Amino acid sequence: MNAPVLPGPLNDNPSLARWVSFPSQGKVTVCTGRVEFGQGVLTAMAQIAAEELDVAMERIAVSSGDTELTPNEGYTAGSMSMQAGGVALRQACAEVRSAFLAQAAKVLGCKASELSIRDGSVLRNGASTGQDYWTLNGAVDLTVKASGLAPRKPVADFKTIGTSRARLDLPGKIFGTPSFIHDMKLDGMKHARVVRQPSRGAKITSVDEAAIRRVAKAPISFVRSGNFLAIVGDNEGAVVAAAVAALDHVTWQNVEAPTPTQQEAAWLLQRPALDRIIGAPEAADAQGRQRFEATYTKPYLAHASISPSCGLALYDDGHLTVWTHCQGVFPLRGALSRTLKLDPAAITVHHVQGAGCYGHNGADDAAADAAITAMQMPGTPVRVCWRRVEEFVYEPKGSAMVVKVRALVDEAGKPTDWTAEIWSGTHQGRPGGGAPLLGGEALPDPLPLPAPSDVPEANGGGATRNAEPLYDIPAKRIIHHLVPETPVRVSSLRGLGAMANVFALECCIDELGERAGQDPVAYRLSITADPRARAVIEKAAAMANWKAAEAGGAGHGRGIAFARYKNKAGYAAVVVALDVDEEIRLRHVWCAADAGLVVNPDGVLNQIEGGIIQSASWVLKEQVRFDSGVTSLDWETYPVLKFSEVPEIDIELVNTKDEAPLGIGEVTAGPTAAAIGNAVSHALGTRIRDLPLTRERTMAALLKE
Amino acid sequence: MSAKFDFSVNGKAVSVSPASEETPLLAILRGVLGLMGTRFGCGLEQCGCCMVLIDGSPEKSCAKPVWSVAGKKITTVEGLGTAERPHPLQQAFLDEQAGQCGYCLSGIIITAKALIDRNPQPTRAEIAEALDGNICRCGSHNRILRAVAKAAAAMREPSR
Numbered sequence: 001m002n003a004p005v006l007p008g009p010l011n012d013n014p015s016l017a018r019w020v021s022f023p024s025q026g027k028v029t030v031c032t033g034r035v036e037f038g039q040g041v042l043t044a045m046a047q048i049a050a051e052e053l054d055v056a057m058e059r060i061a062v063s064s065g066d067t068e069l070t071p072n073e074g075y076t077a078g079s080m081s082m083q084a085g086g087v088a089l090r091q092a093c094a095e096v097r098s099a100f101l102a103q104a105a106k107v108l109g110c111k112a113s114e115l116s117i118r119d120g121s122v123l124r125n126g127a128s129t130g131q132d133y134w135t136l137n138g139a140v141d142l143t144v145k146a147s148g149l150a151p152r153k154p155v156a157d158f159k160t161i162g163t164s165r166a167r168l169d170l171p172g173k174i175f176g177t178p179s180f181i182h183d184m185k186l187d188g189m190k191h192a193r194v195v196r197q198p199s200r201g202a203k204i205t206s207v208d209e210a211a212i213r214r215v216a217k218a219p220i221s222f223v224r225s226g227n228f229l230a231i232v233g234d235n236e237g238a239v240v241a242a243a244v245a246a247l248d249h250v251t252w253q254n255v256e257a258p259t260p261t262q263q264e265a266a267w268l269l270q271r272p273a274l275d276r277i278i279g280a281p282e283a284a285d286a287q288g289r290q291r292f293e294a295t296y297t298k299p300y301l302a303h304a305s306i307s308p309s310c311g312l313a314l315y316d317d318g319h320l321t322v323w324t325h326c327q328g329v330f331p332l333r334g335a336l337s338r339t340l341k342l343d344p345a346a347i348t349v350h351h352v353q354g355a356g357c358y359g360h361n362g363a364d365d366a367a368a369d370a371a372i373t374a375m376q377m378p379g380t381p382v383r384v385c386w387r388r389v390e391e392f393v394y395e396p397k398g399s400a401m402v403v404k405v406r407a408l409v410d411e412a413g414k415p416t417d418w419t420a421e422i423w424s425g426t427h428q429g430r431p432g433g434g435a436p437l438l439g440g441e442a443l444p445d446p447l448p449l450p451a452p453s454d455v456p457e458a459n460g461g462g463a464t465r466n467a468e469p470l471y472d473i474p475a476k477r478i479i480h481h482l483v484p485e486t487p488v489r490v491s492s493l494r495g496l497g498a499m500a501n502v503f504a505l506e507c508c509i510d511e512l513g514e515r516a517g518q519d520p521v522a523y524r525l526s527i528t529a530d531p532r533a534r535a536v537i538e539k540a541a542a543m544a545n546w547k548a549a550e551a552g553g554a555g556h557g558r559g560i561a562f563a564r565y566k567n568k569a570g571y572a573a574v575v576v577a578l579d580v581d582e583e584i585r586l587r588h589v590w591c592a593a594d595a596g597l598v599v600n601p602d603g604v605l606n607q608i609e610g611g612i613i614q615s616a617s618w619v620l621k622e623q624v625r626f627d628s629g630v631t632s633l634d635w636e637t638y639p640v641l642k643f644s645e646v647p648e649i650d651i652e653l654v655n656t657k658d659e660a661p662l663g664i665g666e667v668t669a670g671p672t673a674a675a676i677g678n679a680v681s682h683a684l685g686t687r688i689r690d691l692p693l694t695r696e697r698t699m700a701a702l703l704k705e
Numbered sequence: 706m707s708a709k710f711d712f713s714v715n716g717k718a719v720s721v722s723p724a725s726e727e728t729p730l731l732a733i734l735r736g737v738l739g740l741m742g743t744r745f746g747c748g749l750e751q752c753g754c755c756m757v758l759i760d761g762s763p764e765k766s767c768a769k770p771v772w773s774v775a776g777k778k779i780t781t782v783e784g785l786g787t788a789e790r791p792h793p794l795q796q797a798f799l800d801e802q803a804g805q806c807g808y809c810l811s812g813i814i815i816t817a818k819a820l821i822d823r824n825p826q827p828t829r830a831e832i833a834e835a836l837d838g839n840i841c842r843c844g845s846h847n848r849i850l851r852a853v854a855k856a857a858a859a860m861r862e863p864s865r
Binding site for chain 1: 782844845
């Protein structure tokens with residue numbers, strides 16, 4: 001008989017003690033490798049543990065993202081926290097519960113099947129036994145490996161999972177108590193700001209320290225290693241003033257600045273690329289079938305976290321301790337080890353909450369800045385907090401993409417052959433994947449750049465994510481052109497390639513439906529057998545009171561789009577109603593989503609709604625612009641959706657009692673973009689295939705009509 | 706000898722002598738007084754994370770020189786309420802679970818306080834307009850709009 005298969009993160013961290021402990025009477029500590037950045041993950045983990053351990057949630061403290069304490073779950077990314085991390089924690093807790101019941105049976109001289117647990121106390125046939133997790137704790141060895149054999153509680157018996165619970169971390173943020181890494185103060189801490197290389201490979205030619213000191217007006221010192229230059233001092237304001245002054249008083253050579261031409265996605269078409277085909281080659285013979293082709297683009301996007309990246313570090317007695325709000329403390333430890341040539345055992349990385357990150361932003365780099373600086377001043381804690389302009393210029397961007405869709409269509413107007421041809425930079429520029437930390441690139445002996453790669457298809461793909469339609473199309477393929485050299489650093493941004501690919505795919509489906517004379521909802525249902533896909537499409541249409549073949553125009557439009565994230569996570573269908581005159585104004589958004597087993601329904605709704613609003617912001621407003629450098633430097637030059645521009649949003653969840661949870665944090669990125677694109681087309685009678693849908697593009701489309 | 710500036714924060718008199726009279730109020734609140742509820746977001750008076758009330762008026766504190774607040778009454782999010790005695794706005798934000806990462810929330814709550822003080826019955830559009838100077842990047846806007854409307858309703862009740 002084969003051994004049971006453990007959930008991935010539990011297989012990687014099989015010791016139960018790494019997940020659950022009972023530190024003192026009445027208390028439970030649950031450890032997770034997943035970290036909080038506003039998505040409510042710690043609350044959901046506490047719910048899972050409360051359910052499987054049969055203890056009140058109030059007893060549980062959740063420890064997360066700590067190289068000393070918690071399981072290594074890599075990155076908190078890809079909407080995998082519940083789908084993988086939650087499932088692993090659930091199994092770990094079930095194993096712990098079984099182990100304690102077995103020990104209780106031994107102590108009580110009865111069968112484990114006579115026993116149950118209520119809020120941590122062991123009951124025998126419903127009656128108190130005087131035993132509980134804490135009386136039994138000394139006799140149960142939790143350092144054993146998970147077996148995978150312990151039964152999980154049936155979904156039908158759930159009391160905590162599936163109920164909306166208030167976020168554990170929100171009160172502190174509402175009452176203004178220190179909650180973020182930015183609020184940390186260490187004894188003797190100094191502030192540091194890095195004078196950044198204007199571009200990769202730039203070399204310092206001169207530093208006018210005297211001029212910089214004059215601006216600082218308070219004592220500062222310079223920390224220099226190769227082309228890494230940091231300004232350090234006790235007075236944060238003076239250090240910031242000096243760092244700004246250094247832009248004028250440090251000279252560089254070998255500087256390359258991105259140009260306006262490079263800011264457009266189409267620039268990627270001309271670049272050297274690594275090419276591959278996923279799927280069978282295109283059929284040469286298209287006889288009797290109509291061919292449709294269209295090209296869609298998405299620009300470079302910023303994560304634009306509301307808090308600037310921040311990191312703290314202390315190098316003391318040969319050990320480096322780092323505090324960071326990055327998405328993966330273990331991968332950061334590995335990257336710091338390679339960058340600083342330190343044994344990983346000499347590095348501890350603690351996660352402390354920052355603001356929402358939406359992917360790989362500057363958090364790892366700010367931690368590295370602090371670490372590199374702290375290594376030069378043993379015994380002194382160093383805090384680095386990026387300036388807002390620094391954040392916009394230097395955070396890794398979500399890559400621009402060009403997606404060309406070619407479809408062959410049969411007599412009934414249905415697609416029979418589908419090609420998505422993609423040009424994109426990578427969506428995997430994380431330090432854990434071998435990409436250098438920004439400060440590390442400036443050191444005397446920088447690590448070599450890794451070979452160009454993107455997220456493997458097994459993990460959902462990077463540029464190829466969601467490029468393959470879930471629809472019933474006999475032949476499908478992806479042609480992927482990975483452009484290794486991009487004008488700015490690129491990496492993972494919420495949804496990776498899914499936003500551009502679903503925008504292209506779902507706009508194209510509307511265009512095909514229109515040519516076939518069919519309503520967008522009916523057309524989608526006619527090419528979809530997947531019952532869960534059909535359910536969300538039908539539900540969203542019903543919520544929006546969708547009327548087949550409703551005429552658009554006169555400035556009003558409505559559109560629908562659908563995707564299953566990564567074609568293996570959550571399902572979502574989004575309907576958008578909007579008005580177009582000179583600007584596009586969203587009136588209402590409806591969304592139906594299937595997230596499988598939902599742990600905290602309110603948390604899921606919050607994530608879906610946030611995803612809709614962020615995607616709407618990308619589509620209507622956002623593009624990182626270049627002109628002799630990045631010129632999107634602040635919230636005026638990189639505007640995002642404002643309160644008065646946010647539509648009312650209705651969301652319904654379906655199929656919430658499934659056994660398996662499906663990730664939903666990124667599920668609406670693509671469908672929202674495409675539903676807006678389709679609604680604009682419905683309103684204007686002409687299609688805009690390039691994002692963002694700016695006033696200039698809307699006006700141009702109107703004039704073309 | 707650096708100049709001394711007197712003002713009040715959350716009802717308490719404070720006196721500070723920063724190295725420069727141009728030191729931003731936010732740096733005084735966080736760095737000197739240890740009040741971490743008011744956040745640094747941009748330092749450019751754009752995002753609203755650093756919003757405080759100055760003599761009842763909502764102002765961004767990240768570039769507000771300390772000399773300009775001498776003699777004035779400052780209210781920060783810590784001055785509104787506590788977990789034990791929450792302000793109706795804070796209670797409403799908890800009730801609506803109005804936030805994701807929460808970094809923007811203290812500034813938003815301060816802006817909302819000023820709005821309700823001058824307009825006790827704001828419409829959704831009026832709340833949204835008042836909050837247009839505050840950025841939320843996570844997309845919690847609708848929950849926040851609901852929370853502010855709910856707080857305004859609670860504050861209109863005669864029992865309060």
